[in-house]
Amino acid sequence: MVHQILVHATTTGDTTTVEALIKHPMDSGFVRDKSGRIIPPHYIEVIEFTCQGKTVLTGYWGPAVSKNPFIKFSFKGGKPGQPIGIAWVDNKGESAVSTAKIV
Amino acid sequence: MGQPIPTGPKRRDVLRAVAAGAAAGIALPSLASAEIAPPAVSSYPAKAFRQTEKDPALQAMFGTATLTDTADVRMEAPDIAENGAVVPVTFDANLPGITAAGVLALDNPFILACAYKIPPGTSPAISSRIKLAKTTQVISVIQSNGKLMSTAKQVKVTLGGCG
Numbered sequence: 218m219v220h221q222i223l224v225h226a227t228t229t230g231d232t233t234t235v236e237a238l239i240k241h242p243m244d245s246g247f248v249r250d251k252s253g254r255i256i257p258p259h260y261i262e263v264i265e266f267t268c269q270g271k272t273v274l275t276g277y278w279g280p281a282v283s284k285n286p287f288i289k290f291s292f293k294g295g296k297p298g299q300p301i302g303i304a305w306v307d308n309k310g311e312s313a314v315s316t317a318k319i320v
Numbered sequence: 321m322g323q324p325i326p327t328g329p330k331r332r333d334v335l336r337a338v339a340a341g342a343a344a345g346i347a348l349p350s351l352a353s354a355e356i357a358p359p360a361v362s363s364y365p366a367k368a369f370r371q372t373e374k375d376p377a378l379q380a381m382f383g384t385a386t387l388t389d390t391a392d393v394r395m396e397a398p399d400i401a402e403n404g405a406v407v408p409v410t411f412d413a414n415l416p417g418i419t420a421a422g423v424l425a426l427d428n429p430f431i432l433a434c435a436y437k438i439p440p441g442t443s444p445a446i447s448s449r450i451k452l453a454k455t456t457q458v459i460s461v462i463q464s465n466g467k468l469m470s471t472a473k474q475v476k477v478t479l480g481g482c483g
Contacts, residue, residue: 232443245451247429262366265359273442275359277381279369281425281433283406283449292442302356312358 224317226301233295233319235266235273237303238287245280259309261286267302268295268319295319369432374424374459377431381422382463393471395460404452404477409433411460412445413469420463421446427456452477 221240226233239261246258264276273292295301299319306312371377375385396410409423421444422435433450444462452458452475459472 245429247453262364263359263361267356272439274439274446275363275437277363277365277369277435277437279430279432279434281428281430281451283451287447287449289410289447290443291445294441304356304358306358306361310361314356314358316356 222303222305222313222315224301224303224315226295226317226319228295228297228319231293232291233268233293233301234289234291235301236287236289237266238285239264239303239305239313240285241305241307243280243282243284243286247280259307261305261307264288264303264305266290267304268292269299365435368435369430371431372429374426374431377424378461378468381432381435382420382461382468384466384468387459387461387468387470389471390469391471393460393462393469395458395471395473397458397473397475399474400476400478401452402478404454404479406449407452407458407475407477408447408449409458409460410445410447411462411471412443413462413464415444415462415464415469417465418444418462419466422461423448423450424459424461425450425452425456426459428453 223238225236241261242259244256244259248256250256258280260280261278265272266274274290297319300316302316304314365381368377368380378385392415393413401407418438420437423433424431425433436446438444455476457472458475459470461468461470
């Protein structure tokens, strides 16, 4: 499965705003497919944002987070040109990492 | 067509070369992001996400279940969500010593939707999108100096979004 992460980080003053869009089914385990079988749960459990080796946000997600999750947050101390790292792991043990430069 | 065409070894060589190329292609991106490791799944508070009642979910996630309703925690969520599968929820807080935050949907099968660990320097204003099974009260919780501060909002769901 191709796991895509789109990250966009911008700095205004001393605040860096990070927007990330992650491609993931986020199946809750409550939905049935067309033939009536339950689609097994498949969702991101832990997502981590790092900047310069420092974790700037850790998210714990349950099955109630929407498909193809979007998250926006901001932190202080990021500078243009520095890379933002984003990494997640889901309940099936799949994971993905990505980086984006702050602009 | 009487003589067999000796294609065997050649085909094997081609496959081998393709496999080597593919391996190199896979290796390159993983090297580029080698400095970022996927987060440790052992830190996941799985118990908190399996709770169907508010208090046990809060207890498992934050270590306390006492909520204090306050205007210092702001939340933005739609009054009416046409599609329960994608409900944008934004929270923010003007409080000292914030370490964690979370969003709860009281009538969802599992109460806790998402939670965040907020280190110093990171703003407690976080936007994301959650699923709501039906019309429910959504509570934004912020942990400030160990105490849980919250704001609740009723969100009417016209189309359930367990999916």
